Amino acid sequence: MNKTDGSRKQSGQRPAFRKVLQKSALSFLSMTPLLIGVIGLVGLFQVTVTPSMLASLFQGNPLIDTLTGTLTGAVAAGNPIVSYLIGGELLHQGISLYAVTAFILSWVTLGFVQLPAEIEVFGGRFTLYRNILSFIFTVLIAVLTTLTMQALP
Numbered sequence: 662m663n664k665t666d667g668s669r670k671q672s673g674q675r676p677a678f679r680k681v682l683q684k685s686a687l688s689f690l691s692m693t694p695l696l697i698g699v700i701g702l703v704g705l706f707q708v709t710v711t712p713s714m715l716a717s718l719f720q721g722n723p724l725i726d727t728l729t730g731t732l733t734g735a736v737a738a739g740n741p742i743v744s745y746l747i748g749g750e751l752l753h754q755g756i757s758l759y760a761v762t763a764f765i766l767s768w769v770t771l772g773f774v775q776l777p778a779e780i781e782v783f784g785g786r787f788t789l790y791r792n793i794l795s796f797i798f799t800v801l802i803a804v805l806t807t808l809t810m811q812a813l814p
Contacts, residue, residue: 734767
């Protein structure tokens with residue numbers, strides 16, 4: 662292999678890279694309206710729903726509170742840092758660690774508000790499987806985390 666063969670391979674790869682870059686940019690631009698809508702909905706939720714509103718949803722039953730926390734966090738998807746602040750407020754209001762852990766995990770891993778964007782990018786089948794598995798593991802991890810915290814001295 663001589664020097665000219667190597668330069669041909671490199672020059673042949675550059676137009677392919679440019680083509681991929683252009684295709685990616687066009688794909689991103691076509692999703693921009695959907696992304697702006699999702700960001701707007703998440704922001705609207707964070708402004709209108711307070712921790713005291715969330716606290717009123719919980720009953721005191723560990724199983725029901727875990728499921729309620731999971732569903733509430735999935736609907737209230739947003740910034741992970743905000744979830745820790747809301748989780749702290751919920752704990753101060755006497756909400757169980759089951760519910761708060763499930764809420765924080767589902768806030769970060771699930772996101773019903775983001776489903777349209779996720780389906781658009783990754784496809785419906787992947788999105789369905791990812792969300793079902795995230796829901797199951799959120800409940801499981803919330804229960805195991807709480808049991809571990811109770812077992813520690």
